[in-house]
Amino acid sequence: MASLSFFQSFDHNLLFTLFSLLISALLFFLTRKPKSKPVNLPPGPPSWPVVGNLIQFARSGKPLYLYMHELRQIYGPIIHLKLGNRTTIILSSPDLAHEALIQKGQVFSSRPPETRTRAIFSCDKFTVNSATYGPYWRSLRRNMVQGMLSSTRLKGFRPVRESAMDKLIERLTYEAQKNNGLVWVLKNVRFAVFCILVSMCFGLEMSTEMIEKIDEMMKTVLIATTPRLDDFFPILSPFFAKQRKRVLQVRDEQMKLLVPLVQQRRSAVRNSGSDPSAAPFSYLDTLFDLKVEGRDSVPSDAELVTLCSELLNGGTDTTATGLEWAIARIIDDPKTQARLYNEIVSTVGDRKVDESDLEHMDYLNAFVKELLRKHPPTNFSLTHAPTEPATLGGYDVPVNANVEIYYSPISEDPKLWSNPEKFDPDRFLSGREDADITGVKGIKMIPFGAGRRICPGLSMAMLHVSLMIARMVQEFEWSAPDPDGKIDFSEKVMFTIVMKNTLRACVKPRVKRT
DSSP states (O other): OOOOOTTTTOOTHHHHHTHHHHHHHHHHHHTSOOOSSOOOOOOOOOOBTTTBTHHHHHHHTSOHHHHHHHHHHHHOSEEEEEETTEEEEEEOSHHHHHIIIIITTTTTOBOOOOOHHHHHHTTTTOSTTTSOTTHHHHHHHHHHHHHTSSHHHHHHTHHHHHHHHHHHHHHHHHHHHHTTTEEEHHHHHHHHHHHHHHHHHHOOOOOHHHHHHHHHHHHHHHHHTSOOHHHHOGGGGGGGHHHHHHHHHHHHHHHHHHHHHHHHHHHHHHHOTTOGGGSOOOHHHHHTTOOOTTOSSOOOHHHHHHHHHHHHHHHHHHHHHHHHHHHHHHHHOHHHHHHHHHHHHHHHTTSOOOGGGGGGOHHHHHHHHHHHHHSOSOSBOOOBBOSSOEEETTEEEOTTOEEEEBOHHHHTOTTTSSSTTSOOGGGGSTTSSOOOTTSTTOOSOOTTOOGGGSOTTHHHHHHHHHHHHHHHHHHEEEEOSSTTOOOOOOEEESSSEEESSOOEEEEEEOOOOO
């Protein structure tokens, strides 16, 4: 359930539009007294007064991950950037990531202060992802993992997944029939994933129209929380009154849409009595009477909306974009598609793939692992922050500094991987290469993060990706719209790393064996 880091979601185009406002702020900040005690910060490009390195980044005209790739060639695997009022430390080597997340995990397991916008939607950091390391976080994470995402609980949602998979196949079949075999991949898989999460979250029967309405609301929330210039320069906040008003409006719309669902679920649970089938289990059930360490009250309706939104937004785009990259890879290499299909047939025969079959599909599991190595959901980890003055790689890291892990230099490090630029699931077969995606046994690829703040939805995400790939390959033969067409693997950053050109594929139903 990883989500977009604050660091990589900033839109550098805003810097050009609002540069004049920075000049106004410059005189104010220059009058501030400098820190009396110097610190040994990591190397990095020289920064400008007040604005730090923001203007340099904007003038580069490059996406942040490409800009960071260039800086890494100059300054090495640990870099310091000053982004307005934020001290940012970027790590891009397995040793540094291991030092921060595993060796010094307790120190680096907190989050930096929230922007005012995000604090509105997180109820002042009352979520698993954003909570400060401490009692609130422990209570919320323990509840999510044990009460919702344990293997036992996940098995209980099998009927939900089966229904969503069947509907996905129906949607793809219908769309292909209407469009000469062509389907939009991301749109369809994303909706299937969202349907699963909505059911898991609320435990209510909903119409397609209602689910789509919730989905649009969640997208609006993500847009509303995109960082603005005043997040880096609070003194500019008077210039953003209109944007703050819009944020409050979006939050109000979110509450009006989701609170009735919360109340409906609460009523269903109370009225179920001795018949548990009257109210199938949902995430909300674990939250109504949740006792959070250090608080006397149970979560408010606003906090329940926030926690549900975290599950929905955290688990949708990360999974859906991975599935789009997966289909792109099997179209690009017909031999890979054939191997996946043959493994499915040899494992399940003519019956529909069941999730219990997945553990017996070695090539599928290797394919998914390679997918996560080459196409992690985000370029950067969710932001970490030290709870006390600390060091990394021999350099000082101040309290509340933004500490980011840059993934691709690790997952494509030629010292760790053979032919890292090649998409090769076979590297994970026969013991030739391997990697523990949790980072516990060593960091070679950590698409879900590592250490104490590792994504709690790791198991759920792996299950959803593997099951959906298996079902889609079992039901359809996938190819490019143009028989001679090549897949463009260029990427861009939205809420996650998506294909620059949204994938449209040609599907042909498999011939059922008799």
